[in-house]
Amino acid sequence: MRNIEHFIGGRSVAGTSGRHGDVFDPNAGRVQARVALADAAELDRAVASAVDGQRAWAQVNPQRRARVLFEFKRLLERDMDTLARLLSSEHGKVLSDARGDLQRGLEVIEFSCGIPHLLKGEYTQGAGPGIDVFSARQPLGVVAGITPFNFPAMIPMWMFGPAIASGNAFILKPSERDPSVPVRLAELMLEAGLPEGVLNVVHGDKDVVEAILAHPLIKAVSFVGSSDIAQQVYARGAAHGKRMQCMGGAKNHGIVLPDADIDHVISDLMGAAYGSAGERCMALPVVVPVGEETAERLRARLVEAIAGLRVGTSFDADAHYGPVVTAAHKARIEGYIQAGVDEGAELVVDGRGFTMPGHEQGFFLKPCLFDRVTPDMRTYREEIFGPVLQIVRADSFEQALELPSRHQYGNGVTIFTRNGDAAREFAERVEVGMVGINVPIPVPVAYHGFGGWKRSGFGDLNQYGMDGVRFYTRTKIVTQRWPRGGASAHDFTMPTMQ
Numbered sequence: 001m002r003n004i005e006h007f008i009g010g011r012s013v014a015g016t017s018g019r020h021g022d023v024f025d026p027n028a029g030r031v032q033a034r035v036a037l038a039d040a041a042e043l044d045r046a047v048a049s050a051v052d053g054q055r056a057w058a059q060v061n062p063q064r065r066a067r068v069l070f071e072f073k074r075l076l077e078r079d080m081d082t083l084a085r086l087l088s089s090e091h092g093k094v095l096s097d098a099r100g101d102l103q104r105g106l107e108v109i110e111f112s113c114g115i116p117h118l119l120k121g122e123y124t125q126g127a128g129p130g131i132d133v134f135s136a137r138q139p140l141g142v143v144a145g146i147t148p149f150n151f152p153a154m155i156p157m158w159m160f161g162p163a164i165a166s167g168n169a170f171i172l173k174p175s176e177r178d179p180s181v182p183v184r185l186a187e188l189m190l191e192a193g194l195p196e197g198v199l200n201v202v203h204g205d206k207d208v209v210e211a212i213l214a215h216p217l218i219k220a221v222s223f224v225g226s227s228d229i230a231q232q233v234y235a236r237g238a239a240h241g242k243r244m245q246c247m248g249g250a251k252n253h254g255i256v257l258p259d260a261d262i263d264h265v266i267s268d269l270m271g272a273a274y275g276s277a278g279e280r281c282m283a284l285p286v287v288v289p290v291g292e293e294t295a296e297r298l299r300a301r302l303v304e305a306i307a308g309l310r311v312g313t314s315f316d317a318d319a320h321y322g323p324v325v326t327a328a329h330k331a332r333i334e335g336y337i338q339a340g341v342d343e344g345a346e347l348v349v350d351g352r353g354f355t356m357p358g359h360e361q362g363f364f365l366k367p368c369l370f371d372r373v374t375p376d377m378r379t380y381r382e383e384i385f386g387p388v389l390q391i392v393r394a395d396s397f398e399q400a401l402e403l404p405s406r407h408q409y410g411n412g413v414t415i416f417t418r419n420g421d422a423a424r425e426f427a428e429r430v431e432v433g434m435v436g437i438n439v440p441i442p443v444p445v446a447y448h449g450f451g452g453w454k455r456s457g458f459g460d461l462n463q464y465g466m467d468g469v470r471f472y473t474r475t476k477i478v479t480q481r482w483p484r485g486g487a488s489a490h491d492f493t494m495p496t497m498q
């Protein structure tokens with residue numbers, strides 16, 4: 001059995017807590033490796049190494065720090081195929097999706113290569129007699145990131161890219177369900193020239209998360225995962241005086257107005273609802289057709305399109321999506337499907353009970369489609385995170401606007417229409433953080449920022465973009481005066497008021 005170990009101080013370190021987690025092969029449905037689960041003492045060693053590494057790293061000028069990231073980009077591109085295979089083998093997403101996971105993380109690394117420019121402060125000459133004021137962004141010291149299973153490459157890079165470029169040392173606590181790629185990323189950063197101790201990977205579960213939140217030398221924690229845990233982590237970290245940024249779950253809606261281009265909608269919905277087996281925080285698991293005629297047309301076309309979807313192993317080049325991550329997650333999704341039936345929604349396409357020939361134990365689920373889902377249903381209010389699309393019919397634009405606005409989650413939403421005026425009004429009024437207009441998965445590019453509203457995001461700074469740089473730095477403002485002599489009486493006024 002392969003052991004997946006921590007990466008501390010530039011080397012692989014075996015776990016000493018005596019605790020391990022199982023890492024599955026979701027295609028075969030069996031355990032393929034064991035991952036060490038750290039305790040507080042192991043975290044302590046990683047923090048000590050990070051403190052040492054950070055002091056020297058912060059002294060390296062930003063342009064030289066950026067060169068490490070440029071080299072990391074070259075190495076990641078060199079190893080793209082191997083990394084994608086490793087990612088697919090633990091997560092279950094198909095190879096094209098695994099490459100996308102790596103590529104979108106890489107885009108944040110590319111953004112972070114601009115760090116000399118991004119760290120520049122403001123300057124005012126002559127803020128008073130002989131007085132100049134300037135601001136500088138300084139690193140926080142040692143910071144940490146706790147990441148979910150569904151993007152084991154992209155989300156760690158969202159975090160460590162801007163954090164390390166800004167001069168911090170970073171402790172990554174990746175998901176224990178697919179921990180191999182995060183370790184490879186840290187090894188590649190070392191190969192790219194990052195000094196030892198600046199990027200450490202500590203595996204673990206709730207125990208080590210608790211230790212991170214209480215550790216006095218960790219100054220900030222970025223978290224991405226499900227909402228209940230995000231909220232708890234946010235509160236606990238803040239109570240320990242840390243800067244916190246915690247992204248949570250989602251239930252993204254796609255509104256379809258009667259004038260939408262239906263071919264475009266169907267093609268977008270297939271990828272957005274079922275891609276990566278629905279295990280994306282920016283998936284579109286709810287579609288809201290406006291008006292009965294739109295609903296009937298949409299439903300008929302969805303049923304037709306779903307019949308053409310191919311579920312395969314994560315290495316099947318023709319598969320649209322692969323297995324879900326674990327047997328426990330599959331059982332949870334099936335529980336929601338049954339709950340939907342029990343609470344009266346109409347299960348139009350039932351994807352349960354499928355076994356993949358040659359991979360009978362694999363965690364496969366075919367696509368499911370529900371119609372006549374209503375806002376009071378638990379299966380509508382909660383996140384399913386599987387290949388399940390729900391149709392919620394709306395009578396009017398106002399009702400369609402209200403659904404995502406009133407939902408507990410506010411990550412992403414999309415409107416499909418040819419009417420610019422309606423789209424503009426929707427984008428302005430909807431209470432959701434990321435809005436698409438005829439764009440099914442409106443993930444902002446690396447130089448904007450990613451963040452949901454309501455229970456999809458706790459804290460006020462988004463992931464990546466300028467907010468990423470702001471999160472991992474603090475601003476110092478210096479007011480300086482170089483006296484020319486001639487001071488006479490004691491001065492009781494502010495120098496800048498003179």
Ligand code: NAD
Pocket residue numbers: 146147148149150151173174175176204205206209210224225226227229230233247248249250280281383385411452456
């Ligand atoms: P999760 O909440 O189970 O785990 C996230 C992280 O928290 C993992 O590192 C895990 O080890 C740790 N963790 C688990 N239980 C914990 C506990 N009780 N206390 C402290 N830490 C704990 O999430 P997941 O299943 O890995 O990922 C899927 C979830 O993440 C979905 O809800 C999805 O919507 C969300 N997600 C959100 C975004 C976003 O940016 N908003 C992006 C990706 C995924």
